[in-house]
Amino acid sequence: SFFGLPHQAPHERVLIAADAESGLRTMIAVHSTARGPAFGGCRLWAYENDLAAHHDALRLSQGMSMKNALAGLPFGGGKAVIVKPKGEFDRAKLFAAFARAVDSLQGAYITAEDVGTTTADMRGVQALTKYVSGIPREGAFGGDPSPKTAWGVFVSIEAGAKTVLGRSDLQGLKVAIQGLGAVGWHLAEFLHKAGAQLVVADIDPAKTAKAQAQFGAEVVTVDQILAAPCDVLAPCALGASLNATSIPTLQAKLICGAANNQLALPHDGDELAKRGITYLPDYLVNAGGIISVAREYRGEGEEGAVMAEVSRIAERVNELLVRIKTSGRTPAAEADAWAQSLLVKP
Ligand code: NAD
Known part of the structure; x- marks a missing residue:
């Protein structure tokens, strides 16, 4: 419609x-x-x-x-x-x-x-409207939200790895990243620093070659990345990557990435759960960028405070993982219900 x-x-x-x-x-x-x-x-x-x-x-x-509601933004x-x-x-x-x-x-x-x-x-x-954010400002907070988005995804992977995979840190954790763009690249940097092993794919061979050189990442083709053997899959390209074709082939136990609308259809959340794969909903984990531009827009931007607020996404991931135990819902269905309940004036 x-x-x-x-x-x-x-x-x-x-x-x-x-x-x-x-x-x-x-x-x-x-x-x-x-x-x-x-x-x-x-x-x-x-x-x-x-x-x-x-x-x-x-x-x-x-x-x-849903994203703005779960992030507690007005x-x-x-x-x-x-x-x-x-x-x-x-x-x-x-x-x-x-x-x-x-x-x-x-x-x-x-x-x-x-x-x-x-x-x-x-x-x-x-220059023509004040209803815009994400602009670098001389001596003030602002600009590209991608590093903040990547940080939110990173802390969510940490939280998920702990609860779902029983890992105390990311050392040796194998993470497959689909798309090394503005967010995917920063995520790769954070993961590499934390000791994770990377498998990467991008339609741009220059980006994968750089990741291979800089992070020792294993490079696979764009057709192989979703089914690559790994612990965590981080879709960071475009939407609908989790669908009827890809889901049966996935090897990850945890999915946590930046791309918006990763599920092609709502029931794909059920299909992932049936396969024993924990999907951390995109709009929950990728809110770092909007948290950043929202603070900038409200004139409340300060690097430390923004990073602290973005880090709190991990607390909401933990809360979701507790909620699904009680409700018996899939993470996708639980996050939908949780966000819907917050679509009211704060
Ligand atoms: P981007 O355009 O900078 O990066 C996307 C990357 O994916 C590019 O390098 C592109 O070559 C690659 N790519 C495209 N199709 C591919 C495929 N089939 N396989 C592998 N790689 C492929 O975009 P971005 O800003 O990094 O955003 C990535 C995703 O995260 C988007 O879905 C976006 O909506 C979402 N997101 C971004 C932000 C942000 O702060 N930038 C915030 C929230 C959500």
């Missing part, structure tokens, strides 16, 4: 905006403002068609509602997607037109970086 996803409350609104001069075609989905203005990044992607972009905006914005969930123009385009003009679309929502939606967009893009957006 244009109004939302099956079996879910409808989205509050979706703005579809286009600008002929710059080639902008964007969809800004405001899923919920129950907790506050809808906050979530902007993705620039070469979508197959407009419906695919619309669907992505709906899924991603709903995930942001923000609702929203997300913007921009359909990447075909051929050459003027990036500054594109993001100026996007900024005007964001501004037209008068603060109902606040944007930041996501896949395909950069701090430079957000600086351009900032």
Whole structure:
């Protein structure tokens, strides 16, 4: 449906905006403002068609509602997607037109970086609207949220490894990382420092070669990474990697990664549980970036305080692992119920 996803409350609104001069075609989905203005990044992607972009905006914005709620942020969930123009385009003009679309929502939606967009893009957006975050500021806190996202995933892997795998540290733990982008690379750095063994794949061979040289990582192909022998799988590329095809082949006992919408369908959470695999829900563990940009937006940014808040994601992972013992639900179903219960004004 244009109004939302099956079996879910409808989205509050979706703005579809286009600008002929710059080639902008964007969809800004405001899923919920129950907790506050809808906050979530902007993705620039070469979508197959407009419906695919619309669907992505709906899924991603709903995930942001859940993420922001579990992170205890006074923000609702929203997300913007921009359909990447075909051929050459003027990036500054594109993001100026996007900024005007964001501004037209008068603060109902606040944007930041996501896949395909950069701090430079957000600086351009900032020239035309105040409803933006994730911008490096001279002498002040702000900018790229990816290292914070990676830190949240790292502390979640630590928590999961302890409870699920019985490990007191990450020494020798084998972690497979799908995607060495902004988040995946930082995660690899943290894991390597903690003594983990890495298996990596990326469509960009330069990134995997660098990981091999820098971290002694084993490199496998993008077709092999999900089924690679490992203790932990960290999906850090795009969504829907956990699906009917991949789930029967997985060898990890724990899944914890940054990618949004890792489950292709809600029942894939059940399929993972049936295979004895503990899946730590993406929107629980990848909240480090939004915690960072939310603090920056509120002018409360300070590196130490932000890192401490991001580290507390591990406490919520522990709480989830306790909750599932009592409820008998899968981690995915439990996190959904937990987040839904928090979609109210804090
Ligand atoms: P990115 O674009 O910098 O990195 C993605 C990486 O995955 C790239 O290196 C790309 O080459 C690689 N890749 C793409 N398809 C692949 C495949 N099939 N197999 C292996 N590698 C593949 O993006 P990012 O900012 O690192 O974000 C990664 C994921 O985490 C996204 O799903 C994003 O929505 C999510 N996320 C990011 C943040 C953040 O702070 N950046 C926060 C929350 C969630």
